[in-house]
Amino acid sequence: MKNLALFDLDHTLLPIDSDYEWGQFLVRIGAVDALEYKRRNDDFFAQYQAGVLDPVEYLEFALGTLARYPRTELDAMHARYMEEVIVPAIRPQARALVQRHLDAGDLVAIITATNHYITAPIARAFGVEHHIAAMPALDAAGRLTGKLAGTPTSGPGKVTHMHAWLEGLGRQFASFERSWFYSDSHNDIPLLSVVSDPVATNPNAALAQHAHANGWPLLHLFND
Template sequence: MKLALFDLDHTLLPIDSDFEWGQFLVRVGAVDAAGYQRRNEAFFVQYQAGVLDPVEYLEFALGTLASFPRDQFEALYAQYMAEVIAPAIRPQALALVRRHLDAGDLVAIITATNHVITAPIARLFGVEHHIAAMPEFDADGRLTGRLAGTPTSGPGKVVHMHAWLDRLGLPFAGFDTSHFYSDSHNDIPLLSVVSHPVATNPSAALASHAHAQGWPLLHLFND
């Protein structure tokens, strides 16, 4: 058996889907522009520096999602997918995922971004299995704005990967090979446990670590 895991933002997409969702909301006037953009950009800088508090950020993002009535959110999200996500999907990223799917590998996208924003994006890549930060819902199925469980970031990706495989009845040790493609130094914990880590469109910090470890580098978006 073979396993292929993919980060999403700046790995399969040349953008950060969560940050761009925030920018989109500002652009269309769905949120208070000055206050929201200031917080969104500050969180993004913290993420790039590796000092982001994932729970604080996720509950900021999920709180924003929870503030929209369902019909309004669905209309906004459809517009976002059409205007931001669809144009950002590149054939070379689709081909990389397709190569693993066609080989019969078990494929999953594992992202620190929340499930609401990223599940439809995973489907665009043809990936059934999708591991992301899970929002909390109330008894009526409405978002509460809070995170359910633990974040899927840093070491949390390793924990969530094992939990997902356990639910499938497929222990990680049973795979002959395991790939993980990521751009971020925040993903070094999971990159370090797979048999084939691939620094994909890597940040400077990850590129330096990958060189030191002898990991391959892949640049998908050099066109």
Template sequence: MNLALFDLDHTLLPIDSDYEWGQFLCRVGAVDAAEFARRNDAFFAQYQAATLDPVEYLEFALGTLAAFEPERLAALQQQFMTEVIEPAIRPAARALLQKHLDAGDLVAIVTATNHFVTAPIAKAFGIEHLIAAMPEIVDGRITGRLHGTPTQGQGKIAHTKAWLEGMGKTLEHFDAVYFYSDSHNDLPLLSIVTHPVATNPNAALTTHATAQGWPLLHLFND
């Protein structure tokens, strides 16, 4: 059996679901648009520059979720999927996932974006296993705090290994381990798998992948 791991934003999706969720909340009037957009844009710029404090950002995002009743959150989540995510899912991404599923590989999405935003996206792709930043939930409500540690950078390695250990497996259990990502922020995990694939790579990852002889895959050039 092989293991196939996938980043989500700009890898399987041609958009950043985390950023787009914030834009969506502003557009539908669920948050103070000017203030939220200012902070969200600043965090997004930090992410692109690899200077983001993941806990600070996640607790900003999760704090926004905590302001809503669960029923309202569920309705917003469904509207977001219908209006933003489903139109962005491309056949090439589905086909790549299906290739690994048809081969009998164990497939998982490993993303720094929080579980609330990404769980329905993984379901839409038909992927059972999702490794994502977990919100703390108390009495059925998101508190605004992060549960555990971020799933970013080195955190993707730790969370992936913990997920595998829960199934009695390690990375060494598999004949081949693939990881598809667009970002240099994922170099820690890309560097320890047997088959790193720079997928829709940003400039920094393109340079690194080319130097290392890693394959470059462009899913969204159509």
């Protein structure tokens, strides 16, 4: 594989935020206290949009919610979430973009700040084997503890985790002739600045401005 293609997930390949929508789903099915959970989820989402989110605080809020449930019950809820929320949100143009890189023989990965439990099935739905995400800590029996294992996969953390993932495959970033990263967010400027082909995809205002200033291409997968 001569080339590398990396994709952010939320608002890049999906027109929604999978983490926020998971919280909304839990509220809708009555799995959490509606008023309190929605208040905290909305607050964290506003912080993310403003670029001031503490990733560890948010991840441990989200992972703490996951840890409340037996794994069988949690998996059943997640299967329903995929069917009702995620699969209907996957657009053909996003699938086609990923498939183009897969068909070209590129090494493809989704790299997201959202936790691994929520996003692993979404990566599989896109046909992507490699998936880099915030990892939940597990106890000796393999149950979620509600804590984060390691460091967040957000901002400059995406660069660190990308290098660690490649090293685990016996590869070096410098060995690729070309490298793409598709993202919607200014929070991903650290990784966008490292690859040979940064693509501001459905960019927010801050990323669009940065992309224009640096001559990066803009890609609009979604019109809504």
